[in-house]
């Protein structure tokens with residue numbers, strides 16, 4: 001029996017599902033804490049017997065007592081905090097967005113501190129930066145976000161720093177850029193994955209943005225988050241995930257190489273996102289090339305379409 005006992009918030013989401021898959025395959029105990037009940041992303045990436053190994057805890061990260069109960073009741077040793085309202089959801093309801101994204105994150109830090117654990121990893125975002133901050137950003141650069149969501153994530157990085165200064169609670173925040181892959185089905189930057197799904201179904205699709213970004217394959221992102229939660233810090237570290245900066249047109253080319261019959265059916269709106277194109281990653285690990293990630297995504301989605 002593994003000594004690692006994980007709590008993953010937002011476990012029913014895209015990155016959370018891939019984290020559950022990796023940890024269950026490694027033989028660790030996983031408690032999946034999420035407000036939602038829809039397990040479709042987990043069912044997409046995990047086999048039924050693997051899903052059976054996950055303990056599902058329905059709860060709201062805005063409820064500190066519920067989070068504390070989850071930590072103590074399941075003798076949690078590792079915490080990965082991914083739950084959030086993504087940019088469009090936070091934009092549609094800024095008060096609730098701030099409650100979930102900011103207070104919910106402070107609750108996670110507070111609960112981990114009270115439980116006496118050494119630290120945690122959490123998801124920040126490229127959205128802590130605006131495009132006007134620069135097309136390439138050094139890892140320690142200050143940002144001037146232009147969305148509530150980006151401001152929430154920036155506040156979280158600040159709270160992490162204060163928990164380190166006041167309480168010695170170590171953390172690592174990771175800032176994904178654009179995560180793609182099975183399970184990525186909503187949010188401002190889901191377009192590349194939705195395009196893969198559309199191409200498989202033989203439908204036309206326009207990715208609603210253009211320009212360059214680091215396209216990060218969801219299983220790679222999950223592995224980096226798991227590594228970060230195993231050894232949080234030093235201090236209140238904040239890191240970028242890395243990977244080459246590629247154009248949305250490169251994503252479309254990769255789709256067309258995998259599905260030649262989709263040639264010409266996937267287009268993009270030639271308007272960049274309000275984000276930098278490239279983030280420095282001082283500790284970047286090797287990542288799955290875009291062409292491979294796109295092919296694997298389409299292969300896995302093909303099974304769903306067939307089903």
Ligand SMILES: NC(=O)c1ccc[n+]([C@@H]2O[C@H](COP(=O)([O-])OP(=O)(O)OC[C@H]3O[C@@H](n4cnc5c(N)ncnc54)[C@H](O)[C@@H]3O)[C@@H](O)[C@H]2O)c1
Nearest residue numbers: 010012013014015035036060061082083084123125176179
């Ligand atoms: N996907 C990306 O490209 C990307 C980019 C930058 C940052 N991030 C960050 O990574 C994390 C995971 O992203 P994702 O794409 O998997 O998101 P997702 O939307 O797929 O998953 C988020 C999960 O959080 C849950 N959740 C929302 N509010 C909750 C609450 N109050 N209590 C408990 N659970 C709640 C949702 O039900 C959902 O299952 C998020 O923090 C996100 O901000 C993602």
